[in-house]
Amino acid sequence: MSEIGQDLAQASRELEQLGPLDAAVAAIDWAIDNYDDDVVVASSFQDVALIDLVRKARASIEVVFLDTEYHFPETLAFVERLRKVWDLNLTVTHPEVALDEFPCGSARCCEVRKVEPLAKAINGRRAWITGLKRVDTPERADAPILGWDANRGLVKVNPIATWTDEDVDRYLADHDLPLHPLTYVGYVSIGCAPTTQPISEGQDPREGRWPGSGKTECGLHV
Numbered sequence: 354m355s356e357i358g359q360d361l362a363q364a365s366r367e368l369e370q371l372g373p374l375d376a377a378v379a380a381i382d383w384a385i386d387n388y389d390d391d392v393v394v395a396s397s398f399q400d401v402a403l404i405d406l407v408r409k410a411r412a413s414i415e416v417v418f419l420d421t422e423y424h425f426p427e428t429l430a431f432v433e434r435l436r437k438v439w440d441l442n443l444t445v446t447h448p449e450v451a452l453d454e455f456p457c458g459s460a461r462c463c464e465v466r467k468v469e470p471l472a473k474a475i476n477g478r479r480a481w482i483t484g485l486k487r488v489d490t491p492e493r494a495d496a497p498i499l500g501w502d503a504n505r506g507l508v509k510v511n512p513i514a515t516w517t518d519e520d521v522d523r524y525l526a527d528h529d530l531p532l533h534p535l536t537y538v539g540y541v542s543i544g545c546a547p548t549t550q551p552i553s554e555g556q557d558p559r560e561g562r563w564p565g566s567g568k569t570e571c572g573l574h575v
């Protein structure tokens with residue numbers, strides 16, 4: 354492991370000693386203290402708790418939303434609503450391809466609509482903050498709070514990595530935060546419209562994303 358990787362691992366281990374909320378606040382403060390305006394938040398706007406935490410730490414922090422142009426209208430309206438209410442410093446990225454070029458389900462769709470726009474949005478920054486949680490997928494089970502994103506060459510901060518779904522629900526309730534409107538009609542994990550479906554009670558939340566495809570990641574968190 355590189356020297357920077359070792360330092361990050363040590364700092365991450367120290368954050369792990371804190372409770373979920375304290376660790377998240379400390380991780381965000383750590384990122385801002387170390388990287389100032391060179392830190393950017395990438396948000397799906399399902400992670401409203403994360404946006405609330407970062408905006409309270411620094412109101413001017415840049416928040417990036419990746420508009421794949423396949424989102425539900427409700428998602429776009431929700432993003433705009435929070436931008437206005439919280440006066441977010443929001444950047445919305447768009448793919449550089451037409452809708453019928455690499456359509457949903459094609460091999461490069463996530464790459465051209467998410468991975469490449471994210472790479473441009475964080476290019477030149479020294480750290481990015483994500484809403485990744487260990488409970489999201491088995492592939493994320495070992496995600497550190499702080500780590501080195503070797504593919505992109507910057508620090509990756511996952512403030513709510515250790516949070517459970519109950520931690521998220523508690524934070525949302527305690528702070529009276531809004532929920533994505535589709536949450537009220539059975540959607541749990543909400544991504545692009547063609548690859549997201551509502552789930553029934555008792556169903557694994559992951560069955561609501563990329564149903565039947567076996568896919569669990571879009572390439573942002575590799």
Ligand code: SF4
Pocket residue numbers: 421423456457458459462463464466467544545546547548571
């Ligand atoms: S989730 Fe589906 S529609 Fe969205 S970028 Fe990936 S493949 Fe395309």
